[in-house]
Amino acid sequence: MGEWVLYLAAGNVLEMLRFGLTRTAIIRYLSGAKGIERKRLIGTNWALGLFATLILAAIIWILLFLFPEKIENSGYYLFFLWYPLLSIVNLPFNMAISVMHADQRFGKILLINVLNYGGFFFFLVINFFFLHWEILEIIYTHLGINILVSLICLINKWDGIQYIFYANKETNKIVWNFSKFSTGTLIGSNLLKFSDQFLISMSVFVGTTGVAMYAVPLKLTQILEIPLRSFAAVAFPRMSKASLENDMQKVKQIFYSYSGGLTFLILPILIIGFIFAEQFVYILGGAKYIETQNIFRIFCIYGLFISVDKFTGIALDSINKPKTNFIKVVYMAIANIVGDIVVIFYIGKILLFIAIAGFIVPINLDIFGLEIRAYNFTVLNTLEMVSFVTILFTLIGIIVGLKYLNQYLSLSLRKIITEGWKFFLTILKDIRTVFNV
Numbered sequence: 001m002g003e004w005v006l007y008l009a010a011g012n013v014l015e016m017l018r019f020g021l022t023r024t025a026i027i028r029y030l031s032g033a034k035g036i037e038r039k040r041l042i043g044t045n046w047a048l049g050l051f052a053t054l055i056l057a058a059i060i061w062i063l064l065f066l067f068p069e070k071i072e073n074s075g076y077y078l079f080f081l082w083y084p085l086l087s088i089v090n091l092p093f094n095m096a097i098s099v100m101h102a103d104q105r106f107g108k109i110l111l112i113n114v115l116n117y118g119g120f121f122f123f124l125v126i127n128f129f130f131l132h133w134e135i136l137e138i139i140y141t142h143l144g145i146n147i148l149v150s151l152i153c154l155i156n157k158w159d160g161i162q163y164i165f166y167a168n169k170e171t172n173k174i175v176w177n178f179s180k181f182s183t184g185t186l187i188g189s190n191l192l193k194f195s196d197q198f199l200i201s202m203s204v205f206v207g208t209t210g211v212a213m214y215a216v217p218l219k220l221t222q223i224l225e226i227p228l229r230s231f232a233a234v235a236f237p238r239m240s241k242a243s244l245e246n247d248m249q250k251v252k253q254i255f256y257s258y259s260g261g262l263t264f265l266i267l268p269i270l271i272i273g274f275i276f277a278e279q280f281v282y283i284l285g286g287a288k289y290i291e292t293q294n295i296f297r298i299f300c301i302y303g304l305f306i307s308v309d310k311f312t313g314i315a316l317d318s319i320n321k322p323k324t325n326f327i328k329v330v331y332m333a334i335a336n337i338v339g340d341i342v343v344i345f346y347i348g349k350i351l352l353f354i355a356i357a358g359f360i361v362p363i364n365l366d367i368f369g370l371e372i373r374a375y376n377f378t379v380l381n382t383l384e385m386v387s388f389v390t391i392l393f394t395l396i397g398i399i400v401g402l403k404y405l406n407q408y409l410s411l412s413l414r415k416i417i418t419e420g421w422k423f424f425l426t427i428l429k430d431i432r433t434v435f436n437v
Contacts, residue, residue: 032244043167057084217296239318260420312401
């Protein structure tokens with residue numbers, strides 16, 4: 001199980017880098033391209049994607065050849081042996097997803113994902129009850145399903161491999177100049193997700209116990225990413241197309257509608273989560289994690305701001321300002337890391353020292369039911385303060401993002417609320433229509 005998890009985890013990191021190199025840029029430019037320009041961009045998508053894949057595969061296999069014993073004893077042997085092959089066979093359907101995303105053909109993207117992930121899940125169920133195959137047979141099946149999905153994309157010409165020789169220096173340069181910053185943004189965004197848990201694990205006082213406790217409310221919060229990603233997938237190509245057509249008014253309208261509308265959409269979920277935090281934590285983590293309910297409440301407050309933060313970044317990318325979006329994420333990452341270090345390694349130590357020394361300090365600060373007492377400092381208090389830092393760096397991201405975005409779009413903050421409310425009412429109307437309510 002451990003080797004399989006490492007195989008997937010390490011593979012997912014490289015998949016993020018491999019397709020982060022081109023996907024955002026291709027979606028941005030391809031959403032408004034036609035004719036020969038479209039063929040060149042799809043060709044560049046294939047050329048850069050194939051180059052990155054072959055380089056990564058070669059490096060991984062060379063390392064396996066040079067250090068076989070160390071790798072076999074590290075737990076990463078399956079990754080070094082099989083991921084290069086996986087990266088090659090799943091390239092066509094990933095190229096197809098990039099093209100379809102730009103064209104807003106979400107039905108076909110859904111079909112590809114159902115065939116790939118749904119097919120593998122179906123196999124795992126069959127294997128669990130009947131086949132009882134070992135890890136290698138599971139990997140063979142995983143590779144086989146990826147090959148099948150890629151073949152479907154190749155046969156239907158969804159991936160655009162037929163245009164690979166249309167790539168030229170101009171389109172390669174355009175995509176690369178955008179991608180070098182969008183890849184940095186992607187890495188920075190993932191650093192934001194994992195830096196909390198990494199720094200918590202580095203603390204002698206908090207340690208792995210703190211990581212486990214922090215993970216439960218964090219997983220609950222990640223449910224909010226489902227509608228956020230869905231809306232972002234639709235908004236980005238639309239905003240990019242409007243930007244390429246120099247229709248900045250439409251870019252602003254989409255930004256107002258989606259950032260405000262999604263906030264209103266998830267607000268009831270946040271309120272319910274805040275009120276019934278204990279029950280939600282119990283369902284996911286069981287009785288031993290109930291004490292982390294206030295961490296989840298803090299994350300519910302954080303949820304109020306994630307839509308505006310997300311769509312400021314999308315808007316900057318869509319108007320061809322990936323460098324500015326990267327700078328925004330750098331500000332956020334620095335704020336998060338510095339805040340976590342101060343909370344975990346300094347404030348925590350000071351309060352713990354006071355508690356151990358036997359001083360009774362009259363600190364009893366109640367915020368949303370949180371009790372921070374210097375004489376009763378615990379791991380839980382540290383994690384609550386870390387979660388407050390999450391709100392802080394998100395607010396910094398919003399302030400920096402809106403400041404930069406305002407230079408190009410002249411935004412009205414009031415319209416995020418007014419236009420967002422209109423969009424929210426439209427969503428409700430669509431939901432009622434679907435369910436005949």
